[in-house]
Amino acid sequence: MDTELRQTLHRRGLRMTPQRQLVLDAVAELGHATPEAICSKVQEIAPAVNITTVYRTLDLLEQLGIVRHTHLGHGAPTYATGEHEHVHLVCHRCGTVDEVDAGLLDDLAEVLASRVGFALDPTHVALSGLCSRCETSDSEADV
Amino acid sequence: MDTELRQTLHRRGLRMTPQRQLVLDAVAELGHATPEAICSKVQEIAPAVNITTVYRTLDLLEQLGIVRHTHLGHGAPTYATGEHEHVHLVCHRCGTVDEVDAGLLDDLAEVLASRVGFALDPTHVALSGLCSRCETSDSEADV
C-alpha cells in the first residue's frame, strides 16, 4: 500500500522521505488533527522535523488525494486520511466535535445535485449547532 | 427597531455609538461580508473607524444575537444579520459561493436531532463541494 504511494511519488519525480512517511503515519494515527498536532506527533519520533515541512507535506499529500482537510469552524483545519469518511458536528458552545456517518448526508447530496447541480463533498463539511448536552443546559437557562 | 437594540444595549449598561450603528448598517447592507469588507464599507462614511472596533462590534452584535457569522471554508468568516437565513455552498475549486434555502436542511436537522441529539444550525454551515461548472469541467478532465 505504501508501495503504491511510493510509486505515485516516483512517477512525478518525487520521493518518499522519512519526514513524509512520518507525517502520513501521524495523520493516519491521529484520525483528524491540526497541522500543529501532527507536527508534535511527528516530533515525538523525529524532533528535528520542522512545522514548515509538515505544512508542505500535508499540501502534497492532499494534492495526491491521500489526505483531506476539514474546516471545523474557527481556526485551524484538521487533516485526515482519505478513508476517514465522516461528517463532523461541531458544538457552537463547548466546541465538542462529534462524528456521524457520512451517509446521513446522502439525501441532501442528492437534492443539491438535482436542484443546484452542486456535488456535495460530505467529509469536508463541519456542521455546526448545539450538542445534546449544551442544548439541554441551554433550554434550562433560557428563562 | 433600532430603538429595541438601543434598549437592549442600555439594559446592559452599553451604548449605541455611531461606530456600532455604522457597523450594523454595513452588515445589513452587505448581506454577508468579511470583517475587512465591513470595515471598508464603514470607512466610506467614517474613515477614522478602526478595524479593531469593527471586530469588537461584530463580537458584541453577535452576542446580542443581532448578527451571526459563517465560516466559508478557508480564512475569513462572513457576517450577516439574523434575518439573512440561507445555506452557503462553497465550491472547492473556484471558490464560488452559492446560496440555497435553509429549508433544504430541515430533514437532515431532524435526523441529527433524533439520532444524535444535535441541534443543527443550518445558517452557520458552509457546505462544500463542486459547483456545476467545475464539476462538468472536472469530469471532462478526468481521463
Place this chain on the structure above:
DNA sequence: CTAGCTGCAAAGGATTTGCAAGCGC
C-alpha cells in the same frame, strides 16, 4: 551534476490584547 527536500528565519494576513485618551451620564 541536477533536481528534489528540508530546516531556519523572516514575511504575511487575520485577529486579539494592552493601554491611554475621550466622552456620556
Place this chain on the structure above:
DNA sequence: GCGCTTGCAAATCCTTTGCAGCTAG
C-alpha cells in the same frame, strides 16, 4: 468621576516564502 468606547500599536496565531545546504539518483 466612573465606566464604557475607541484608536493605536504591539502581540498572537496560523501559514507561506526565500534561501542555503544536503541528499538521492
